[in-house]
Amino acid sequence: MPTLTDEQRRQWAVDGYIHLKGALDPREVALYSELIDSIRHQPGWEPTPDVPRGHYAWVERNPTADDPNSFMDRRDIMGYAQPFLDMVDRPNVFDRILELMGPYIVLSMTQAIVRAPTTEFAGFTHTDGGEALRRIRVTETSKPLAMKALYLLTDVEGTDCGNFTVFPGSHLRQIPFDCDAAPTPHTPGAVxxxxxxxxxxxxxxxxxxxxxxxxxxxxxKTLLYNYAQMFLKTYDFPTMTGVMDSCTPRQRRLLGDLGHDPRPGDYFYVPDDQEEVIYEQPRARQAA
Ligand SMILES: O=C(O)CCC(=O)C(=O)O
Structure with a gap:
């Protein structure tokens, strides 16, 4: 069943993103916002000065954990509380992700970010996936290699308010840059x-x-869930621990459990029941 409107499909193809209004209700916004505040006090993965850009190190607590408005970038968040796990295949968003990506996907990473109010952070822009993925661009009729769902937990009005900033259409047309001159949130074309x-x-x-x-x-405050085609390496798998027992079969599959011991061919050729599991349908054999 299509879940995207014609306008959303157009926006995805032409602009490279879709804005879904009201994906979470106010009660959920409050719940996730409080959970983000609480995980600052717990150990986890965050960027630190001693690891290169894009890498995360284990910290015992966020350095400014007592200030909920201060910077935090915590990865692999599913183990902190069941609601973070529930978000993995949240129907009103995941249905759309499935429509865009197809059923042969995994959850690649989870993240909670707080962009602090400060005059010291100039913002930045990038493409996801590091140095190599940036050089690979699919056509507008292709399924995406990878994509994210970013949930806003605070209102963002006006500009320079920590806005999620995009260059519409840049998923199809690479922006020429060198590492010293990547486009910024104020470069012409940025929205x-x-x-x-x-x-x-x-x-x-x-x-x-x-x-x-x-x-x-x-x-x-934002939450981010990243999905990738199954044959891509994921960001967080080596650290995704301790949540499998709380997962539904679909969530387990999205977290990389293929239902058998690891063997050559895994992730490139999918299990026979992939579509039934991901679409949560009864197996054809059982239904017959
Ligand atoms: O808006 C943010 O804080 C960062 C989101 C982002 O750049 C990303 O998910 O790659």
């Missing part, structure tokens, strides 16, 4: 998106995007 707490943006890995500076006076 600093506004939105309300509870909205979700779906965007392609190949879209130039990133956070704008935040001069709003309050922290901008």
């Amino acid at each position: 600093q998106l506004g939105g309300e707490a509870g909205d979700c943006y779906l965007f392609s890995h190949a879209l130039w995007h990133g956070p704008a500076p935040n001069h709003s006076g309050k922290g901008r």
Whole structure:
């Protein structure tokens, strides 16, 4: 069953992202926001000065954990609380992801980010997936290699408020750059998106995007769930631990459990029951 409107399909193809309004209700926004505040006090993976850009190190607690508006970038969040796991295949968003990506996918990473209000952060933009994936661009009729769902947990009004910033169409047309001169949230063509707490943006890995500076006076909170075609290596698998027992069969599959011991061919050729598991349908044999 199609879950995207014609306009959303157009926006995905032409702009490389879709804005879903009201994906979370106010009660959920409050719940996830409080959970983000609480995980700051617990150990986990965060960027630290001693690891290269894009890498994460184990920290015992966020350095400014007592200030919920301060910067945090925590990875692999599913183990902290069941609601983070529930979000993996949340129907009103995951249905759309399935429509865009098809059923042969895995969950590649989870992340909670707070962009602190500060004059010291200029924002940045990038494509996802590091140095190699940036050089690979699919056509507009192709399924995406990877994509993210970004959930806003705070309202973002105006510009330079930590806005999620995009260069519409850049998923199809590479922006020429060198490492010293990547486009910024103020480069011509950048669009600093506004939105309300509870909205979700779906965007392609190949879209130039990133956070704008935040001069709003309050922290901008987001949750991110990244999905990839199964044959791609995932960001978080080596650290995804301890949650399998709380998962539904579909969530287990999305976390990389193929239902058998590892063997050559895994992830490139999918298990026979992949579509039944991912679409949560009864197996054809059982139904017959
Ligand atoms: O908006 C943000 O804070 C960063 C989101 C982002 O750049 C990403 O998910 O790659």
